[in-house]
Amino acid sequence: MSRPKRQLMMGNQACVQGALRAGLRFYAGYPITPSTEVTEGCARELPKTGGRFLQMEDEIGAISAVVGASVAGVKAMTATSGPGYSLMVENIGYAYMIEAPCVIVNVQRGGPSTGLPTKTSQSDTMQTRWGPHGDYTAIAVAPSTVADTVTETIRAFNLAERFRTPVTILLDEVIGHMQEMISLPEPGEYQVVDRVKPTCPPEEYEPYGSTDNFVNPMPAYGDGYRWYATGLTHDAMGFPTNRPDEIVVNLDKLRRKIEDFRDEICKVRADWMDDAEFALVSYGSVSRTALLATKLAREAGVKVGCLQLQTVWPFPLAQLRELLQDCTAVIVAELNMGQIVREVERVAPPQARVHSLLRYDGEILTPIQFLEKIEEVRS
Amino acid sequence: MSKGSLLRLQLSEDRYEMRLSGSGGQGMMLAATILAEAIGADPAKRVIQTKSYGPEARGGASKADIVVSSSEIYYPKALQLDLLLAMTQESLDKYYSDLKAGGTLILDESLVHNPPPDDFYGVPFTRLAREEAGNVMVANMIALGAIAAISGVVPTEALTEAVLARAPRGTEDTNKRAVEIGVREGEAVKARRLQGAPNMTQTPSAPEEAPIEVPGIVFPRCQFEH
Amino acid sequence: MTTTAESVAEQRRSDVHLSYLRPHKKFPNLWCPGCGNGIVMSSLVRAIDKLGLPRDEVALVSGIGCSSRMPVYLDFQALHTTHGRALAFATGVKFARPDLKVIVITGDGDALSIGGNHLIHACRRNIDITTILINNYIYGMTGGQVSPTTPSGAYATTTPFGNTEKHFEPCDLAKGAGATFVARTTVYHTPQMDRVLADAIAHHGFSFVEVLSNCHTYFGRLNRLGSATALLQMFKEKTTSVGKTEESANGKIPIGVLHRDLETTELCDEYQKIVDSLSKGKQG
Known part of the structure; x- marks a missing residue:
């Protein structure tokens, strides 16, 4: 089968293509605008590659099935939008706790509640970090073009497998539904990371024992390890524990396996x-306009720079601290009432004032809104 | 650079923005996808297509935007339209103000009964689809042919190829014919305008209703056909 | 008898139940003395042993509640999930890995209240999963609250004046939703339970077994039904083998295999047909 080299593709479809390249074998989802094309794409494409697709009874069922498939031994994904993500959070928390690699695509729309089903938003930024209850560290990536969506989806899978954790892909309605001409990467043009399996004899296997990088090898079901996973705080063997020293080890592991890396x-x-x-700081669809505004301002002789967060969580503290050190002002642009700006405030140098450029009417920020803000900051 | 001067900046001249608008079910999303594919077939062109729609699958105003450039397109949405296709009165009323001065306005004169006083190109897409092409569902393909002929944004051969690539088996001839009708009508209305003739090919009588739901869909809605 | 490591190991080898217990797990279990859950656990072990299933191919999935703690004691793949979601997780395990035998251990609150939606849809899909619902008529782990099987009028800590609601009949619900094997048994009838569980696990499709069990700690105490043995006695007296006429059943609860459908196709098989036909199309 020869595929045309360049093709017009929607962000949501690009996500499917990235997932298939990363080794997706299982998808469970539930229809919700504006993410449905991811679910439809997987329904169509997965069985062709020997993978499996299920439309579950709700988003709770979808994330549960995804985590079940993951521990059984395959790479698994689901896609949803705000209301569905809200339903999923309990079991995303479960995946954090049992350290099940999986990918959750959130094609963001306006909220709270049913909100704006067909309009864009970035108001789930903090929910992605803090959605499930309890202490853990989240990983989220954010593409800003259709081509990016392919590579960032592959990266999301690789991070999920490497760190044994759920990874969220933060799309928004604009990126999800926008169509661009792209060339899909061929095998060999991208790296695929698979989970590390244990090599020790089953009787020596500690599913949550201490390791150098806080990540444990993970067998597939049927490999002979017969391990036990629970959402309860657990000891090195995975058995429930109430011992304060074991609780701390369990929770530190979830944090440090990500924070230290x-x-x-x-x-x-x-x-x-x-x-x-x-400096303009943004992520996702907003970064496109930020880049244009930066280019226009530069052509006019104003010294503006543009930072795009391709990783939103964990927040790139060290990188931003270094990149912003000589700036006198930072403009944080986002499609919400100001979520990522608080993170930027924590890393901005003392001489820099941090300004917010916000929009939450379902539309994206325009170049003129950026230029107006730059003018306001300059004066 | 002096303060405030950024506000006088213009977006690149190298940016052509189009909007295909109508009522949900008229196939504007699909038409925009096909047009973007036809334009994007030229490796020298960058193209980006976005949409805006209500929650319903049928009815309501729907629009699909296409931005074309020879360089990177950062801002994905249309800001000032170079071309507006309006398939219904409602979509014309809603989006006419987004058309830049001197922009190209193309109307379905079988459904738009109250056109603006300025210059425009009127073609009875829906009537031609039903009466000449034999299927009201191909009005959107006729419109694409007319857009190609009037604007020159895409060669008609590339457009025909893109349409055929999306046409389900058995509908190739109908769709190809639709594009041909559109090109013919587009060229004719363009020629008449150059001669200073009135905009409309005929005075519209009672406006027709937009086709909301028609059995026997000519194009599938799914995007994954290989 | 001395309890040297050697003698424990010997005992483990010789006793079918002990041989299926997790070697690293500390005992005793967390269930109250006399709890029916242990009876179900030993019956499950005998059923699996009788079927000769390789233990690496068995996956136990559970939710939240007393019964859901069972997988921690048994030496199989085990997923102890969130409240009500065991069947959704199990669906992912089974659909991703149809080669595994997936068994769900759940309770009346877990499966019928918070997890009711997942239960009916798992039945509808006829996915090859065995669900053992241990029905003790009450929420035990949280301390005796009313459940969807608590009889009308019965007392629980959240029905201090008696239950004003109607109860679910779990077997009727499962059958109505499309389960292709439905059975009921009790912790009193262990030989029958052994047979029923083995049949349920061997059944190719969604099998549902309701096991009537005793929570003397809460249901028994709050309703003045007596000790564990008194409740077991009650299961003996109030049940009768399935197939009796209504008259001879005399208002007793039928136990045994209530429904068996060998015609309906199984989900993983049906999906595999699609995968196979698509891969054939690719070769051709």
Whole structure:
């Protein structure tokens, strides 16, 4: 089967293509605008590659089936939007706790509640970090183009497998539904990471024992290890525990396996930052307009730089601290009432004032809104 | 650079923005996808297509935007339209103000009964689809032919190829014919305009209703056909 | 008898029940003395042993509640999930890996209240999963609250004046929703339970077994029904083998295999047909 080299593709479809390239074998979903094309795409494409697709009875069932498939031994994904994500959070928390690798696509729409089904938003940014109750560290990636969506989806799977954790892909309605011409990467043009399996004899296997990087090898069901996974706080064997010393080890593991390896996860795209006095910080669809505004302002001689968070969580603290160190002002642009700006405030240098450029009417920020804000900050 | 001067900046001249608008069920999303594919077949062109729609699958105003450039397109949405296709009165009323001065307006004169006073190109897409092409569902394909002929944004051969690539088996001839009708009518209305003739090919009588739901869908809605 | 490590190991080898217990797990279990859950657990072990299933191919999935703690004691793949969701997780396990035998251990609150939606849809799909619903008529783990099987008028900590609601008949619900094997048994009738569980696990399709069990700690105490043995006695007296005429059943609860459908196709098989036909199309 020969595929045309360049093709027009929607962000949601690109996500499916990225997932298939990353080794997706199982998808369970529930229809919800504006993510449905991911579910439909998997229904159509997965069985062709020997994979399996299920439309579950609700989003709770979808994430549960995904985690079940993951522990059984296959790479698994689901896609949803705000209301569905809200339903999923309990079992995303379960996946954090049992350390089940999986990918959750959130094609963001306006909220709260049913909100704006067909309009864009980035108001789930904090929910992605803090959705499930309890203490854990989240990973979220955010593409801003259709081509990016393929590579960031592959990266999301690789991070999920490497760190044995759920990874969220933060799309929004604009990226999910926008169509661009792209060339899909061929095998060999991208790296695929698979989970590490144990090599020790089953009687020596500790599913949650201490390791150098806080991540344990994970057998597939049927491999002979017969391990036990529970959402309860557990000891090295995975058995429920109430012992304070074991609780701390369990929770520290969830945090440190990610926090201690931020450099491996955090990705920031920096344009025109070398001599920038003003920095625009954004992610997702907003970064496209930020780049255009930066380019226009540069052509007019204003020293603006542009930072795009390709990793939103964990927040790229070290990278931003370094990149922003000489800036006098930072403009954080997002499609919500101001969520990521609080993270930027924590890393901005003392001389820099941090400004918010917000929009939450379902539309994306325009170039003129950026230019107006830059003017406001300059004066 | 002086303060405030950023506000006078213009977006690149190298940016052509189009909007295909109508009522849900008229196939504007699919038409925009096909047009974007036809334009994008030229490796020198960048193209991006976005949509805006209500929660319903049928009815309501729907629009699909296409931005074309020879360089990277950062801002994905249309800001000032170079071309507006309005398949219904409602969509014309809603989006006419987004058309830049001197922009190209193309109307379905079988459904738009109250056109603006300025220059426009009127073609009875829906009537031609039903009476000449034999299927009211191909009005959108006729419109694509007319857009190609009037604007020159895409070669008609590339458009025909893109339409055929999406046409389900057995509907190729109908769809190809629809594009041909559109090209013919587009060229004719363009020629008449150059001669200073009135915009409409005929004075519209009672406006027709937009086709909301028609059995025997000519194009599938799914995007994954290989 | 001395309890040296050697003698424990010997005992483990010789006793079918002990041989299926997790070697690393600390005992005793967390169930109250006399709890029916242990009876069900030993019956499950005998059923699996009788069928000769390789233990690496068995996956136990459970939710939240007393019964859901069972997989921690048994030496199989085990997924102890969230409240009500065991069947959704199990669906993922089974659909991703149809080669596994997937068994769900659940309770009346877990399966019928918070997990009711997943239960009816798992039945409808006829996915090859065995569900053992241990029905003790009450929420035990949280301390005796009313459940969807608590009889009308019965007392629970959240029905201090008697239950004003009607109860579910779990077997009727499962059958109505499309389960292709439905059975009821009790913790009193262990030989029958052994047979029923083996049949349910061997059944190719969704099998549902309701096991009437005793929570003397809460249901028994709050309703003045007496000790564990008194409740077992009650299961003996109030049940009768399935197939009796209504008259001879005399208002007793039928136990045994209530429904068996060998015609309806199973979900994983049906999906595999699609996968196979698509891969054939690719080769051709």
